[in-house]
Amino acid sequence: MQSLVERFSAAARDAGATVDDPDLAAAAGYLVTRWSEPQRQYHTVDHLTAVLDVIDRFAGLAPHPERVRLAAWMHDAVYDPRALGDANERDSAEFAEGLLQTLGVPAETAREVARLVGLTAGHATGEDDPDGELLCDADLAVLAGDEVAYAEYTAKIRREYAHVPDDDFRAGRAQVLKALLELPSIYRLAPLREQWEARARANLERELRTGV
Structure with a gap:
């Protein structure tokens, strides 16, 4: 099994990076450090790995899976629960474009990765955007977990927002849940929608109803 450093380096190479392997490894290590920051409870290396695993599983559905993989690495590279x-998404997108260009990734590709990162703010994609659809679907895969896994996810989110009073957290969380439920479909790509849509909606509706 590839290490995270190897996975990042391979995606960057596929996207056109021109720097030497040690520079790619250093960039990957720096990103892992960011994903390991102490304020993170859910948006951690575990989440990054889970998103990458979904992308790898369904890579054939995207025309540029290497861009989707890089966007996964970057989509929460900047993460402050108080933002x-x-x-966070805007800053992560800007960070992504700059970092990738320093690695020799062509400017057009770096901009496209930044665009993909920006989609994770609302998980809404336009027409004919399979790269964006795969990234958003992978980022939201956690919503389709079983009841135990979903409860663990919500507990981690609450710990990340421990600074927010209970009433304010419940109100803000309810807005997030309603926005997701109002999407025509939580998952855009047909194979993922067929597998996950019903369970994800059940989880969201239960949390909205009970707070769990």
């Missing part, structure tokens, strides 16, 4: 709105 407002989509600041």
Whole structure:
């Protein structure tokens, strides 16, 4: 099984990176350090790995899976639970474009990875965007876990937002859940939708109803 460093290096090479292998490894190590920051409870290396695993599993559905993999690495590279709105996603997208260009990834590809990162703010994609659909579906795969896994996910989210009072957290979380439930489909790609849509909606509806 490839290490995370090897997975990042391979995706960067496939996307056109031109720097030497030690530089790619150093960039991967730096990203792992970011994903290991102490304020993170859910948005950790475990989440990154889970997203990458889904992308690998369904890579054939995307025309540019290497870009999707890089976007997965970058989509929460900047993560502050106290940030407002989509600041984390905007900052992560900007960070992604800059870092990838320093690794020799062509500017157009780096911009496209940054665009994909930005999609994770609302998980809404446009027409004919299979790369974006795979990234968003992979990021939301956790919603389709069994009841135990889903409860673990929500507990981690609450710990990440421990600074938010209970009433405010419940109100904000309810907005997130309703926005997801209002999407025409939580999962855009047919194979993922067929496997996960019903269970994800059941989980979201139960949390909205009971807080669990």
